[in-house]
Amino acid sequence: MNNKTLSILSYITIIGWIVAFVKSKDLTPKSDLVRYHLKQGFGIFLVSLLVNIALSVTVMVAPPLYFLSYVGYIILILWIFGIINAANEQKKPIPVIGKIFEDKFSFID
Template sequence: MNRKTLSILSYITIIGWIIAFVKSKDLTPKSDLVTYHLKQGLGIFVVSFVVNILLSIVVFTVSSLYFLNYIGYAIFILWIFGIINAANEQKKPIPVIGKAFEDKFGFID
């Protein structure tokens, strides 16, 4: 697989991320683009997981706050931005949350 495909695949479910992570180890020379999008993809998965758990607890506890579930749509839009950046082969962070993951997840390097 080429750099662009692996970059896009790093956003497509956690299984796609694992495949992109394993295949990125085979690339010579090591691709900064793939590494960058692996970090961004894992970051958005972690944020999505945590936010969904917290929202489930809050909405279950106080059912009148059901409108908070629309935050999931915002995360989906951020995910789309990540895929677009990967498809354009750009190393741009995901809006709002992407900068936080640029220097995290050292095991990906």
């Protein structure tokens, strides 16, 4: 797989991220692009997991706040931005939350 494919794959569920992570270890010249998008993809996965857990608990405790579940659409839009950046082979952070993950997750390096 080439760098562009691995970058895109790093956003497609956690299984896709694991495949991209394992395949990136096999690349002879290590790709900064793939590492960057692995970090961004893992970060958005963690954010979506935490937001979904928090929203589930909130709606369970206070059902009238069901409208907060629309926050999931915002995460979907951020995820799409990440895929577009990976497809264009740009090392550009995901809006709003992407800068947080640029220097995190040292196990990916």
